[in-house]
């Protein structure tokens with residue numbers, strides 16, 4: 209894990225005259241669990257998407273540990289994120305969904321199986337590993353999306 213720093217980070221969407229996120233200044237310490245609370249449209253998702261590299265930062269900077277990631281592409285940031293719609297692959301089982309990023313990264317099959325089984329135990333998903341997402345409840349789908357983030361053991365999740 210690592211410290212995450214927003215240093216007056218600002219996002220102005222093209223065509224908008226008002227920042228969606230205006231000089232956000234916050235440090236999230238290594239191991240700290242932070243919840244962003246605020247009214248709809250106040251900029252919570254935009255703030256997370258800036259950290260993940262899915263939105264341009266138009267002012268200020270974002271750092272992960274000592275690295276300035278402000279202009280790094282998402283793939284170089286070592287971040288995992290769970291999206292609101294979970295973005296699960298409908299044709300894959302729960303186990304394959306959870307292990308997919310590791311498979312792409314070339315991790316050996318036995319190691320993937322072990323990591324997926326460990327994450328499934330934590331998330332109470334063991335009995336669903338062979339199911340497809342359409343046969344799961346909303347909460348179970350959400351936990352699969354979390355499992356997919358956990359198995360990668362990223363620096364930030």
Ligand SMILES: Nc1ncnc2c1ncn2[C@@H]1O[C@H](COP(=O)(O)OP(=O)(O)OP(=O)(O)O)[C@@H](O)[C@H]1O
Pocket residue numbers: 221222224228246247248249250251252253254255
């Ligand atoms: N792609 C976009 N283009 C232009 N404006 C956008 C875009 N995405 C979000 N916004 C605007 O930026 C502001 C912040 O949106 P954001 O999605 O970060 O809010 P939020 O706090 O996560 O809201 P919610 O709680 O409803 O999910 C809103 O006014 C929204 O309309």
